[in-house]
Amino acid sequence: DCDVCWLPGGYPELHAGKLAAATNFHAGMARFAAAKPVHGECGGFMVLGEELGDAEGTSHKMLGLLGHSTSFARRKMNLGYREARLRAACPLGPEGTLIRGHEFHYAQMTATGNDQPLADLADGQGNPLGASGYRRGHVSGTFFHAIARSA
Structure with a gap:
C-alpha cells in the first residue's frame, strides 16, 4: 500500500499503444486516484491525459484522469530552468509553494x-x-x- 502514486518522466510516445491497451493499468489508476494523490511529471503528465499522439500522428487513449491531450506529431523543443508557484496543494507541496526545476520535452x-x-x-x-x-x-x-529542495 502506498500513499501517493508518482508517474515519472520518460518516453510514453514510444509505448503509447501498449499503454492504451493496458486495461488493468487504466482501472487500477482510476481506483487509486479516487482515494489518493496521483502526480504525473512530463511523460507521466502525458499518460494522465485523454490522448497521446505518437510521432506518426496516431492517437492513443491514455488514462483520462486529466482532460488534456498531447502529441509528438509536430515536435517543438521546450527546454530551460523553471520556477513554479503552486496554485493548490498537491504531492509537490502546499498551495503557494515555490518549486525550482526544469522543462525538457518535445511534446x-x-x-x-x-x-x-x-x-x-x-x-x-x-x-x-x-x-x-x-x-x-x-x-x-x-x-x-x-528538483528536490535538498538537491
Whole structure:
C-alpha cells in the first residue's frame, strides 16, 4: 500500500499503444486516484491525459484522469530552468509553494481540457510563462520536472 502514486518522466510516445491497451493499468489508476494523490511529471503528465499522439500522428487513449491531450506529431523543443508557484496543494507541496526545476520535452498540447491550472511558471530569469499543468481532485500533473529542495 502506498500513499501517493508518482508517474515519472520518460518516453510514453514510444509505448503509447501498449499503454492504451493496458486495461488493468487504466482501472487500477482510476481506483487509486479516487482515494489518493496521483502526480504525473512530463511523460507521466502525458499518460494522465485523454490522448497521446505518437510521432506518426496516431492517437492513443491514455488514462483520462486529466482532460488534456498531447502529441509528438509536430515536435517543438521546450527546454530551460523553471520556477513554479503552486496554485493548490498537491504531492509537490502546499498551495503557494515555490518549486525550482526544469522543462525538457518535445511534446505539444493539442487540447487543454477543463481542469484547473496547477501552477504559475516562470523561466530561470523570473520572466512569467503562464500557467503550467493541471489538477482535478486527487490528480495533478505538469511537463515541469521538480528538483528536490535538498538537491
